[in-house]
Amino acid sequence: MSTTVSYDAIADLAGTDLGYTEWLEITQDRINLFADATDDHQWIHVDPERAADGPFGDAIAHGFLSLSLAVKFWSELLETEGVTTKVNYGLDKVRFVSPVKVGARVRMNAVIVEVTEVKGGYQLHVDQTIEIEGAPKPAVVARGLYRFYA
Template structure:
């Protein structure tokens, strides 16, 4: 795991790989739970018998379920000390390349693309992420934008 001493320290690492996460399984029970929470009960996600004869040969994870795994996998790769707040500013260039079958294992590859120092103690990081299946292909890719707020530092005034 990479540790940054403060949000501004990210700037020195722009253009480098943040790392590759451990694999995480996507079991059918997670797919079912995600479908219940979102109301997406499409048969390609929840009906193994019908999905076996469908276009993917098995049930597959919702694209948005796969995408939601980016954040916990990303934060397993690095930590930024001295941040009072981290906001997810958005996602750019999201692409779903191949389906994620139930039971598949995914890992995240993350590259710190750019870092911008913003007014009022904010630092914006753009990170290219790719969710890779254990057998090689990229299932999903995107650029995630994170906005860090530096902790305010108090200085003690000394009496003269």
């Protein structure tokens, strides 16, 4: 479910829970593409047969793959009108809490914790939790920083 706001309303978003994205299945193909893009072909990610005998019993997604999904998920949760430029400004804190096995489904919850003015726009401080369907702990918790300019 997406929240749509105008640029003028961004300053009032502090404390807003944007809810959850749709579920996304993590496939071996997605993991392999990420491995190719990052040159990280560690067997725990790209060799399902060997990974079956590894510590997690299956191939797992790269932690940074799970984190990178925040970009896709963020765009599902907040739409802004009257914004000319959106910038992923960075991250304050990131933890890879649980591994994401091939075939697992993940989604993200986002809570806008703080909104600050920056030159020409606003910076949103967003607590993002990427959870794994049916798992007791999330895959990733991070505070994302996003900038919006009119």
